[in-house]
Amino acid sequence: MTSHYTGSKNHTPTPGQTRSFRIWFHRFGSSSYFYHMASRWGPRAGWLALILMVTGVYMGLFVAPPDYQMGDSYRIIFIHVPSAWMSLSVYVLMAVSSAIGLIWKMKVSFCVSRACAPIGAAFTFCALVTGSLWGKPTWGTYWIWDARLTSELVLLFLYVGYMALDKAIPDRNTASRATAVLALVGLVNIPIIHYSVEWWNTLHQGSTVFRMDGPSIDARMLVPLLITTVAMNLYFVSVLFNRVRCELLDLERRTQWVRKIVNG
């Protein structure tokens, strides 16, 4: 299956490879392997995300009952909470793949972290906008200096700083390593920021889904929330793959496998 493309890192595929971790790891390090894998799985994830999103949003908006306290305004939850969760987990993924890139000098993982940043920033932006639109009916103001909100805002700055640094450095190699350092420093800081801000002032909802005694939320509300969450994850995978494909093409435009793709 890997025989028809020659990667820049020429891994020699042997028939009947042992499925050991090392080989898997190496394969992912190969640009052409990753590219083809992304081409195959990206669209599938995209379609699935669309279907789930439509279902989840339909159920959330039209099937789930109104909340007894907040009325209908709570329906923002079905997009607010998944975006907020994604904004955090994307950052972690970005930092982890930066670390992998720095340690094992893998181009592909630099590409992954570079591709994560704009998507993560978009999720953060969505969480902020939906949150503040939700805040007006519930708290009576669009913005308040609460711990969660503030640390989400700081997270947006971290993403923006990452992207700005990436854009500003002209040399690709330098840029990806410099931003990797920044992502790691930011990762160390995220818990510190989180707890400092938490301790400083808190108003926001406590955890309602992940609790020791099970979710404290009606199942008819919980199901669409879970569906949209899965949909957002799949959406992320799909977009990430598309972005990484672009990065790889751009980076390896002089190599054999790119030529094949372009001509074939």
Next chain:
Amino acid sequence: MNTETKDIPSVDTHANQALLSVESLTCVRSDIPLFSNLSFSLGKSQSLRILGPNGSGKTTLIRTMAGIHKPAMGQVHWNIGQQGSRGFASKPKIAYIGHTTGIRGELTAIENLEFHARINGNLSGISPTECLEKMNVAHCSKLPCIRLSAGQRQRVALSRLSLNQYDLWLLDEPATSLDDQGIDLLLDLAGHHLNAGGIIIYCSHQSIHYGLKHDREIDLRNFKEQPPQC
């Protein structure tokens, strides 16, 4: 990335004399190889001139030798320990004079040299003023360097070469803005350095040959794989 060729003796050298050997070096800028498979080796008292037109990679090669730039492939290897006479420490002492001289405008020439002496861990040796005298700029030593003329500043930078017993001099167009007297003084210094067993690698578009027996030349055009695309 580095190809491990430490143990294989390189082909074109004077066998056990080689102090510094460079093996199949490839340097890349913006994904385009500047030169590839460059190998050479230098022994005691030898000097090497790098030739090549503008943009051929002379500066890149020199900075790679200094350890500032990382080569895409190949390695620079020092035969440390074999040359007891020079008393090598664990790492060779290198002097580098580049396009930017590393001279601080706010500080005087003396202060600049003192700083360089100190970061090289040598204050006991020859004094900064003596170094300046060797390049005939001692009379400017009290002025902040930003108020010196271009040639005087270059002389101050070159004075650094006398500060220490360096093993290798890397000179990237050292004759820039020097007048004839300055070049003579530089050649003098270089002669002494070679006599004391040091190595020099330099490039210069002007034809200052040091007139030394072991002078060798490398033309980077011979190590280019494809036409330059900038």
Next chain:
Amino acid sequence: MNTETKDIPSVDTHANQALLSVESLTCVRSDIPLFSNLSFSLGKSQSLRILGPNGSGKTTLIRTMAGIHKPAMGQVHWNIGQQGSRGFASKPKIAYIGHTTGIRGELTAIENLEFHARINGNLSGISPTECLEKMNVAHCSKLPCIRLSAGQRQRVALSRLSLNQYDLWLLDEPATSLDDQGIDLLLDLAGHHLNAGGIIIYCSHQSIHYGLKHDREIDLRNFKEQPPQC
């Protein structure tokens, strides 16, 4: 400070041919005169080489001619209006290439030249790409200049000379970091400029003579009153 000598015809000139005349110029740095009573004049198509060791005041003289440095005494005088053929505007057009080249690292070569064309009020003339081609650096025109080699950057700076029909070129060591081809191209440009009636004043420690009929030399050592005290 300026001595008023406008009306007195200067002595050592080709009378009415003189386009640019310098009269008893004295330049002072940190209260010490570098040179004094320097007078010369240049007519159409003439070039002048300034000689002198490091720190003798060549750069200072050139910057004085450009109007950047103010002389302690004497003045630079342009015979404007007498030379209808060159179509002088109220002020002579001067190109100056100094030790620092005035090329912005963030901008590409093209953007740099465009900026220079625009501040000189000339966008209609020859295009930046053509100028770069004249110095054979057009292939680097899309990179930010900070990523060019020293010689390539100097070539970009020299490309500015073709941007406009300048009256006077002031070149302070223009051959710095240029390879032989670069110097040839520069000499070509200079030849054309002189043929078109322009003037060149330059200094260079390397012996690039432009090989032109009216080439003149001034050695600043002859205009020094006292030994250099820096």
Next chain:
Amino acid sequence: MAELLDMGGHGFYIWTSYAVVFAVLAYGFAAPVRRHRQLVDEIAEHQKSAR
């Protein structure tokens, strides 16, 4: 229908947030798809001129 849009008085907040999120997500999806197409064209172009 109007009742549905109104969402018990919170219609504005709900619909704007859904609109903003889906606009952002849609743009986020479209941008790399378009860039991929452009890149392939650009590289093909480059190769043709190189030959």
Next chain:
Amino acid sequence: MLIAIIKRDLRCVSHDLSGTIQPIGFFLIITSLFPLAVTPDPESLQDIAPGIIWISALLATLLALDTLFKEDFIDGTMDQMFIAASSLYVIALARIISHWLFSGLPLIVMSLVIAMMLHIPAHAIDALIVSLLLGTPTLSMVGSIGAALTVGLRYSGVLLTLITLPLYIPILIFGASCISADLVGLPWTGQAYLMGAMLVLSITLAPFATAAALRVNMS
């Protein structure tokens, strides 16, 4: 010439969109420092909001001031511009304008968002914007004099601040009091007129002073 310099500055800073977004992010983050350090309480925040906004404006001005002429000086561009223009006035004016485009203008654009975050009520927005419009160009003008005076020095950050800040104090006082007057419903046209007067004064004098200071530093 003027246009050429401004255009080049724009290009140096923002080869693409991200360069333009940066100042906006900058102001958001600067403003958010104050609630964090002082108090998150909406009412007290509203009280100190005018001060916060004006101090942010000062900050942004100061941060960009150090490199206003220095880069051009070091790399020889100033020589070239001087030879081409023979007038440092135009150069000074151009750099002042592009400085304002990167420090004052983004703040004005962002002021609506910042006002919301600091709980400034809608009725005080006009005073906010008018005072910024009149005050921030004055900051750039006055700052340019300081930048020109210290252009020959390498480590000039602190010295520059020391020279400039005292001159900024009147603008700071009137600017902040413009907004706080409007917050409590008092008339604020008096302060606005004074700021207008300072603007006119600085437009007429500052570029000349800057040009003179530059000339002094050109050797």
Next chain:
Amino acid sequence: MLIAIIKRDLRCVSHDLSGTIQPIGFFLIITSLFPLAVTPDPESLQDIAPGIIWISALLATLLALDTLFKEDFIDGTMDQMFIAASSLYVIALARIISHWLFSGLPLIVMSLVIAMMLHIPAHAIDALIVSLLLGTPTLSMVGSIGAALTVGLRYSGVLLTLITLPLYIPILIFGASCISADLVGLPWTGQAYLMGAMLVLSITLAPFATAAALRVNMS
């Protein structure tokens, strides 16, 4: 090596006394902006005083950060130091220390005077000084990472701020709350311990991160 670099920095900035006095004047003037822009009323001033002091500290740090490594990079000194030391760690550490000597230390020295001007009562001085002692080195450490990351860029002021300030937020919060807790008589050792922990964390990690960032930018 370490000492050599610090000594040179001291010499570059302060060839004479005036260089040493400058940072002190800087803090006096920065702190006096707040009473002017916000309120001159002693009681409200005392409320916002912790915030003022910590924001001044941030400011001073930021203003000096841009040139932390850049000068050395442009004029080739970084190459020389790298060749001599073969370890960017020492270089990073030395520059961090001299940065703190010029931004953190003068603030601590001045804090008594500033405390008086902002009507901070004598009993809160200990919290003030302890929090500054623990916090300002952390600011210099964390800031150096940002400075090293942007060292290759010319117009990096805004970008540097954008990268660095988010990382400063915990220090700002704890530093200010240390002082304000003591002001109202609450215990402040908890915050101080946390700041100490952040200091230790940054001492162990920041010089390495800075060195790595510098290495990345050396071509």
